[in-house]
Amino acid sequence: MERAAQDRGSEGLARLLGWVSLGLGVTALAGGSRVAQACGVDDSRTARMVLRAAGARELGHAAALLIPRRAGLAGWTRVAGDVLDLAATGQAMRNRRGERRRRLAYTMAALAGITAVDLYASIRATQRRRVYDGGRAYGSVTVNRTPEETYNFWHDFENLPRFMYHLESVRRTDPRRSRWTAKAPAGRSVQWEAEIIEDRPNQLIRWRSVDGARVPNGGSVRFMPAAGNRGTEVRIELEYSVPGRAMGRLAARAFGENPQQQICDDLRRFKQVIETGEIARSDGMPDGTSVRAQARQRPARPLARIA
Numbered sequence: 001m002e003r004a005a006q007d008r009g010s011e012g013l014a015r016l017l018g019w020v021s022l023g024l025g026v027t028a029l030a031g032g033s034r035v036a037q038a039c040g041v042d043d044s045r046t047a048r049m050v051l052r053a054a055g056a057r058e059l060g061h062a063a064a065l066l067i068p069r070r071a072g073l074a075g076w077t078r079v080a081g082d083v084l085d086l087a088a089t090g091q092a093m094r095n096r097r098g099e100r101r102r103r104l105a106y107t108m109a110a111l112a113g114i115t116a117v118d119l120y121a122s123i124r125a126t127q128r129r130r131v132y133d134g135g136r137a138y139g140s141v142t143v144n145r146t147p148e149e150t151y152n153f154w155h156d157f158e159n160l161p162r163f164m165y166h167l168e169s170v171r172r173t174d175p176r177r178s179r180w181t182a183k184a185p186a187g188r189s190v191q192w193e194a195e196i197i198e199d200r201p202n203q204l205i206r207w208r209s210v211d212g213a214r215v216p217n218g219g220s221v222r223f224m225p226a227a228g229n230r231g232t233e234v235r236i237e238l239e240y241s242v243p244g245r246a247m248g249r250l251a252a253r254a255f256g257e258n259p260q261q262q263i264c265d266d267l268r269r270f271k272q273v274i275e276t277g278e279i280a281r282s283d284g285m286p287d288g289t290s291v292r293a294q295a296r297q298r299p300a301r302p303l304a305r306i307a
Contacts, residue, residue, distance in 0.1 A: 017078065017121055020114075021062035028055030050088070057081055076122045082115035137238045137259040141267040144231040144275050147202045147223040153274055154221055154234075155205060157194075163269035163279065166262060182215075190215050215240070234270070238263060 028051045058081075089111060093104045143150060153159055157178045161167040168181040168189060176196045184190045192213035198206035198220075208218035219238040226233045240259060272279045 017118065018062045021058040021078065025055045025058030025062060028052065028058065054081075054085065078118045079115065079122055082111060082118055086111050086115065137240070137263045138236070139260075139263040139267045140233060140235040141271050142226045142231055142233050143271050147225060147232045150232045150234060150274065151202045151205070151223050154223075155199075157207075163273050164262075164266045165269075177210075180209075192217070194218075234267070236263060236267065 060077075086108065089104055089108045093101060093108065096104055145153075156172075157170045157180075158172060160170050166183050168183060170178050170180050172178045173193070176199075178194055179191060180194055181189055181191045192215060193210045194207050194213075194217075195210055196205065196207050198204060202223060204220065204222050206218075206220040209216050217238070217240040219236065221237075222235045224233045224235070238259065269279050
């Protein structure tokens with residue numbers, strides 16, 4: 001739970017910095033000469049151009065920080081921008097005296113504080129990415145079921161192996177924890193404990209492997225009413241660490257086990273299970289591109305049923 005709280009804190013800090021960048025960007029672009037005077041710089045054409053460029057840069061940072069998939073890299077670009085701003089402000093202070101110099105000193109102090117926060121947030125985000133060095137996978141599907149039905153089915157994690165073929169089993173150990181067993185390369189298996197860290201009935205489930213897991217991973221699934229009363233849109237995001245890092249990812253792709261491909265296949269099977277109670281397979285490749293999955297193909301027939 002402690003690591004989960006830290007992860008949520010890192011994400012919240014990134015969003016906060018995103019809104020700060022948005023405010024700074026809009027102010028720099030709209031404020032013009034007033035911003036230049038407040039900062040203690042000249043109200044010259046060059047100064048206004050520099051401020052507009054800085055404002056545009058901050059808007060770019062805001063867009064990146066407010067998109068979770070890109071927030072980590074955006075933090076370091078903010079740090080780089082902060083360093084440039086500090087250098088420019090320091091250079092300007094050398095040629096100023098009196099009130100302008102005092103205003104520049106205040107600006108320098110504010111920039112130093114922002115730089116410290118940006119550096120801290122970027123380090124936290126980098127550490128989080130190292131835990132999940134495999135990356136992320138995303139997917140969505142619309143199913144002809146209500147959000148309540150979809151949420152209830154997914155909330156019972158023991159249902160997941162019915163459509164996630166990389167999972168051998170999930171066993172619930174208490175209301176928030178479960179033990180997962182997954183297939184690993186070379187015919188092996190790996191186990192870990194996972195816990196639910198956020199649970200909003202009929203809306204969201206977020207889970208994470210507990211500290212010490214051999215394969216750190218986590219995920220979230222959202223349930224939203226589909227447009228036109230067409231059921232429920234299910235959006236899933238997975239974070240994972242691949243054993244062997246780069247070589248492990250390369251080997252997985254070579255054998256058709258790319259996590260992004262897997263999640264698409266899993267969602268297709270999930271749609272079949274929750275809508276019809278079974279998964280149909282044919283002479284093609286209904287189980288996706290995995291060599292292991294293709295080896296067990298049979299002519300079209302029901303594969304699984306919901307009890």
